[in-house]
Amino acid sequence: MTVELRSYIGGAWRDGVRLSDDLNPAHPSEVVARTSLAGAELAAEAVQAARSAFAAWRATPAPARGDILRKAAELLEERVESVGRDLTREEGKTLAEAIGETRRAVSILRYYAGQTLEPDGETYPSSSRVTFLFARREPVGVVSVITPWNFPIAIPAWKIAPALAYGNTVVWKPAELVPLTAVHLVQALLDAGLPPGVLNLVLGKGSEVGDILVTHPEVDAITFTGSNVVGRALQHKAIEHGKKVQLEMGGKNPAVVLADANLDVAVEQVARGAFLSAGQKCTATSRVIVERAILPEFQERLAALAQSWKLGDPLEPDTRVGPLVSEDQLQKVSSYLQLARREGGRFLAGGEATTINGEGYYVRPSIVTDLDQGSHVAQEEIFGPVAALLPAASFEEAVALANATPFGLSASLFTNNLSLALRFASEIQAGVVKINQESAGLEFQVPFGGMKDSSSGSREQGKAAREFFTQWKTVYIDQLP
Numbered sequence: 001m002t003v004e005l006r007s008y009i010g011g012a013w014r015d016g017v018r019l020s021d022d023l024n025p026a027h028p029s030e031v032v033a034r035t036s037l038a039g040a041e042l043a044a045e046a047v048q049a050a051r052s053a054f055a056a057w058r059a060t061p062a063p064a065r066g067d068i069l070r071k072a073a074e075l076l077e078e079r080v081e082s083v084g085r086d087l088t089r090e091e092g093k094t095l096a097e098a099i100g101e102t103r104r105a106v107s108i109l110r111y112y113a114g115q116t117l118e119p120d121g122e123t124y125p126s127s128s129r130v131t132f133l134f135a136r137r138e139p140v141g142v143v144s145v146i147t148p149w150n151f152p153i154a155i156p157a158w159k160i161a162p163a164l165a166y167g168n169t170v171v172w173k174p175a176e177l178v179p180l181t182a183v184h185l186v187q188a189l190l191d192a193g194l195p196p197g198v199l200n201l202v203l204g205k206g207s208e209v210g211d212i213l214v215t216h217p218e219v220d221a222i223t224f225t226g227s228n229v230v231g232r233a234l235q236h237k238a239i240e241h242g243k244k245v246q247l248e249m250g251g252k253n254p255a256v257v258l259a260d261a262n263l264d265v266a267v268e269q270v271a272r273g274a275f276l277s278a279g280q281k282c283t284a285t286s287r288v289i290v291e292r293a294i295l296p297e298f299q300e301r302l303a304a305l306a307q308s309w310k311l312g313d314p315l316e317p318d319t320r321v322g323p324l325v326s327e328d329q330l331q332k333v334s335s336y337l338q339l340a341r342r343e344g345g346r347f348l349a350g351g352e353a354t355t356i357n358g359e360g361y362y363v364r365p366s367i368v369t370d371l372d373q374g375s376h377v378a379q380e381e382i383f384g385p386v387a388a389l390l391p392a393a394s395f396e397e398a399v400a401l402a403n404a405t406p407f408g409l410s411a412s413l414f415t416n417n418l419s420l421a422l423r424f425a426s427e428i429q430a431g432v433v434k435i436n437q438e439s440a441g442l443e444f445q446v447p448f449g450g451m452k453d454s455s456s457g458s459r460e461q462g463k464a465a466r467e468f469f470t471q472w473k474t475v476y477i478d479q480l481p
């Protein structure tokens with residue numbers, strides 16, 4: 001029997017206005033779940049529910065909020081295999097990646113549970129003898145959380161867990177393509193004892209419920225991860241309505257391979273960055289800038305590795321690359337593969353969409369060379385398993401090429417030279433820098449975010465999350481004579 005999914009608002013599962021099928025991208029004829037999609041009215045109710053629950057949640061002692069997050073982590077950990085499996089079935093990343101991502105959500109919940117025991121303010125010396133002067137962080141209020149499909153449990157966890165830990169209430173709109181994983185995360189938090197109204201789930205289309213979640217007078221802040229087009233439009237609207245807003249968006253992340261690099265490491269890490277999760281990561285490697293001296297050997301080895309990785313059903317244990325998430329995404333990536341040819345590119349591996357046993361939205365790991373640095377394929381986010389190879393004559397030219405896009409999310413360098421590694425870390429325009437590691441993959445206890453067009457300039461995760469989800473209040477107390 002097909003699972004039916006509903007929005008969760010003010011402590012009740014609520015029917016929406018029409019049904020939508022949640023399909024398995026490896027077997028698009030399989031309906032993983034059926035979603036009752038919310039319309040704008042239900043989204044507005046969700047905001048009101050979050051507002052009504054705010055006073056009590058904010059007054060709940062922070063360590064008690066942390067206890068609920070810790071319990072949710074425990075429950076999610078018990079369910080990690082089944083949640084990971086459902087994540088694979090609706091999103092298409094391999095089972096190992098899906099279970100890994102679910103474990104990451106567990107760790108994130110635990111981390112923010114721990115944060116509720118950390119100091120929440122500072123005392124200051126006052127210029128007056130009788131004044132006790134301190135500043136403390138308070139919750140922002142009602143937060144709209146709008147998340148993408150590519151990390152359907154880790155990204156929501158790294159937004160919702162700090163929002164709740166610091167005393168905010170939440171209205172969460174996951175991407176339409178991944179409602180089942182969203183329900184699993186909500187269920188773990190409810191089973192852990194989260195009170196009604198503190199977290200509200202709106203299963204609706206961004207184009208239909210998005211406006212309410214951004215402009216509603218009772219929304220105080222919006223945190224978003226997704227495309228630049230939607231993110232920037234949402235930012236303008238949010239600012240116009242006086243809301244705090246945080247955006248994490250696209251990348252065109254470079255991996256620079258210098259002539260002295262350990263090629264075994266470089267080839268493996270570049271392939272991981274470019275092709276795991278079928279390249280559908282904002283941190284994926286999509287430009288590989290290689291010093292000319294090693295270009296022939298590097299490209300031959302990378303192409304051989306790309307061709308050796310098994311493309312297939314993501315539930316099969318030896319699959320390295322699964323399908324793209326949807327038919328739309330397949331069309332988008334396929335059109336970039338065609339564009340690459342029109343722009344003079346030559347494929348050393350892949351370059352085409354395919355099916356497995358006649359079905360699924362697959363694209364073979366693809367490496368394209370002979371492109372101009374300014375070409376569309378070398379400049380725009382593709383969000384598929386496609387890496388553009390660009391030669392460089394020197395470290396300086398490689399860094400200049402790496403910086404020559406509007407994005408600035410993550411970047412890798414492969415070298416044994418510590419001085420050049422330090423120079424790269426300083427000169428590269430990216431929010432995350434990796435030396436001898438793939439450009440994707442993040443630890444949850446450190447700040448994450450991009451420079452230039454990749455973000456709104458704010459940072460998520462680690463202690464940095466506190467900046468967005470809290471506001472300072474400064475208190476002056478005078479002792480009376």
Ligand SMILES: NC(=O)C1=CN([C@@H]2O[C@H](COP(=O)(O)OP(=O)(O)OC[C@H]3O[C@@H](n4cnc5c(N)ncnc54)[C@H](OP(=O)(O)O)[C@@H]3O)[C@@H](O)[C@H]2O)C=CC1
Nearest residue numbers: 147148174175176205206207210226227230249250282383
């Ligand atoms: N940086 C990243 O991590 C990601 C980048 N992308 C990039 O974006 C491209 C398109 O992917 P797509 O899923 O369409 O990304 P979107 O930016 O459209 O979606 C991200 C989230 O925003 C929601 N949304 C869409 N329109 C609105 C709106 N008007 N107001 C408020 N929320 C809205 C979506 O809802 P709904 O699902 O209902 O449309 C989803 O929850 C990809 O090919 C990739 O290049 C995509 C995902 C993640």
Ligand SMILES: O=C(O)CCC(=O)C(=O)O
Nearest residue numbers: 280281282283440441442
């Ligand atoms: O690289 C990662 O682990 C996370 C990437 C990410 O945040 C994204 O793709 O949206």
